[in-house]
Amino acid sequence: MAIESLIRPRGLDEALELLKKHPDWSPVAGGTDLMVQIRAHRREEKHLLDLSAILPRHIEIRDGALSIGAGASMDEIARSPLVREICPALSEAASQVGAWPIQCRATLGGNLVNASPAADTAPPLLAADASLNLASGDTRRKLPLRNFFTGPGTTVLGGDEILLSVEINRTRGPGLSRFEKLGWRREQIISVISLAIESEIDDEGRLLDPRLAFGAVASTPRRAPHLEALLKGRKAESVGREELEAAIFEDISPIDDLRSPAWYRKLAAVVMLQRMLREVQHA
Numbered sequence: 001m002a003i004e005s006l007i008r009p010r011g012l013d014e015a016l017e018l019l020k021k022h023p024d025w026s027p028v029a030g031g032t033d034l035m036v037q038i039r040a041h042r043r044e045e046k047h048l049l050d051l052s053a054i055l056p057r058h059i060e061i062r063d064g065a066l067s068i069g070a071g072a073s074m075d076e077i078a079r080s081p082l083v084r085e086i087c088p089a090l091s092e093a094a095s096q097v098g099a100w101p102i103q104c105r106a107t108l109g110g111n112l113v114n115a116s117p118a119a120d121t122a123p124p125l126l127a128a129d130a131s132l133n134l135a136s137g138d139t140r141r142k143l144p145l146r147n148f149f150t151g152p153g154t155t156v157l158g159g160d161e162i163l164l165s166v167e168i169n170r171t172r173g174p175g176l177s178r179f180e181k182l183g184w185r186r187e188q189i190i191s192v193i194s195l196a197i198e199s200e201i202d203d204e205g206r207l208l209d210p211r212l213a214f215g216a217v218a219s220t221p222r223r224a225p226h227l228e229a230l231l232k233g234r235k236a237e238s239v240g241r242e243e244l245e246a247a248i249f250e251d252i253s254p255i256d257d258l259r260s261p262a263w264y265r266k267l268a269a270v271v272m273l274q275r276m277l278r279e280v281q282h283a
């Protein structure tokens with residue numbers, strides 16, 4: 001099925017009105033996921049609603065939280081001093097999406113709504129307890145990101161809804177915010193596995209409220225509750241490999257696919273986390 005029309009609304013209100021009338025129209029922001037899927041015949045769309053010129057792309061503090069417009073590009077996020085200060089893990093993740101030309105088009109909103117289990121911005125945002133601001137017609141709702149993904153490529157977003165912005169609360173004290181991605185090469189590669197960690201750390205080096213999230217090891221990006229319970233209140237060096245493995249294997253359920261067998265993802269998860277914990281120990 002060929003694309004019949006590309007509609008360019010003049011503003012968000014018009015876009016929301018059009019989507020209310022035509023929930024089958026597909027929003028497009030940077031197009032770096034959608035156009036690839038259409039060309040590969042993995043998705044059929046007749047009418048595209050071009051949001052690229054009208055989505056918010058601010059990166060600023062609003063009501064005490066870091067607010068990032070859904071239209072902000074990976075390049076803007078990676079270069080933002082505010083993101084680097086409040087959520088370095090997100091800054092790192094954005095700087096590893098594709099390569100620079102892709103980063104200049106790819107938006108934060110598109111990365112989340114596309115809902116790939118390997119979406120690189122999802123783990124740092126899950127670990128940061130981020131929320132999403134969604135709009136449909138005149139209605140606005142706020143949703144924790146952890147309730148957003150429902151499966152590979154699917155979310156709770158309604159057909160007439162637009163993701164407007166993402167919100168991260170400022171962390172309270174000195175802490176840890178890291179993202180790491182493993183792929184078959186450094187650039188232009190989808191993650192074989194990714195991991196983000198956020199935590200406050202006390203003067204003794206104990207992880208006070210560790211929040212961890214993985215990408216590409218389950219049907220959606222996901223938090224790691226068993227690991228969080230294991231690490232809470234502990235110093236990195238006190239955690240042994242066996243207990244780490246036991247908790248990780250409760251939290252992840254990777255599959256064999258083109259990019260990697262499941263056993264390799266499991267091994268990589270343990271090694272990546274051990275490496276991150278060693279860095280905390282020596283920080």
Ligand SMILES: Cc1cc2nc3c(=O)[nH]c(=O)nc-3n(C[C@H](O)[C@H](O)[C@H](O)COP(=O)(O)OP(=O)(O)OC[C@H]3O[C@@H](n4cnc5c(N)ncnc54)[C@H](O)[C@@H]3O)c2cc1C
Nearest residue numbers: 027029030031032033034098106107109110111113120163
């Ligand atoms: C060469 C290449 C390399 C890539 N490398 C990576 C990588 O390393 N890591 C990674 O995570 N991704 C990667 N991607 C995927 C892609 O670049 C990102 O997921 C990107 O952030 C998608 O954003 P976009 O604006 O292009 O989304 P689009 O393609 O415009 O949209 C994606 C989906 O989101 C919907 N949508 C977009 N914005 C909104 C909104 N505000 N409200 C509601 N719905 C919306 C669209 O309808 C569509 O379903 C790569 C893609 C390519 C082509």
